[in-house]
Amino acid sequence: MSSRFIGVDEKPALPYLIMYGIQHVLAMFAGIVAVPLMVGTALKLPGEQITILVQGSLLTSGIGTLVQSLGIGRLGARLPICMGTAFVFISPFISVGSQLGIQAILGAVIVGGIVEFVFSFFVWRIQKYVPPVVTGTVVVLIGMGLMPLGFTWLAGGESSLFGQPISFAIGGLVLVILILINQFTKGFWPSISVALAI
Structure with missing residues (x-):
């Protein structure tokens, strides 16, 4: 395989596509299953419930990916976008779940999803009020919060x-x-x- 760069609109050869696909599946799968594993382990849920959380994450991520990639009506970007789980919610999930149980987490996710869906129509208007220094700081804080768990897994x-x-x-x-x-x-x-x- 050559060492040249592949252009943005260029379709790579089949060997490239296979390797990119394998890497993407590995990276996406790890990211999608990590959040339910972390939350389930922190809440000391039985293995059967953690399995259900992992399956739910994979199913909803797949549905979200299909909606984004193929589109349904006005929904979806119709671009090769893979939807996954967000690490930013791990701490709130564990905090809520340890006090009120897994049912409270699921209820909060439903309500939060509806609110997020409504805000998605206006995000372009409020984006100018959130400069890169704010989003960068949030990402760094999320990463720092996950470091103890990363070292534990290591x-x-x-x-x-x-x-x-x-x-x-x-x-x-x-x-x-x-x-x-x-x-x-x-x-x-x-x-x-x-x-x-x-």
Whole structure:
């Protein structure tokens, strides 16, 4: 495979498409299932309920992706947009769920979804009141809030391998491979570095 860049409107060759697809599925799947796993684990839900949360996340993300990609009436961007779960809600979910239970989380999600849908028609009007410094700060704070959980997962998560050297070795190896690919390769290879490192 050549190292040249692929243009924005260019259709990549089949080998490129296959590798991009594999990486995208890995990245999207991890992001979609991470939130219900984190919330379910923090609330100490039984495995059956966590499984239902994961399945619900995958189902609704798939429906949202189809609506965005194909469009229904005036809904959807009709662009290849993949919808997923948002990490920004993890802390509120855990806070509400620990006090009022999973039912309160689901009710809040329904109400919040309706409010968000209504606001989506006016977001372009209020966007000028939210400068990049605000959105950037929010993203940094979300990332910092998730760091303890990331380190816990790096150490082995809830498994019997927690704190074992093999857990840190696997996570460190993935990180080193990811950095090396991005630093010492060009063109196609850095764009699939996540899939290669995993």
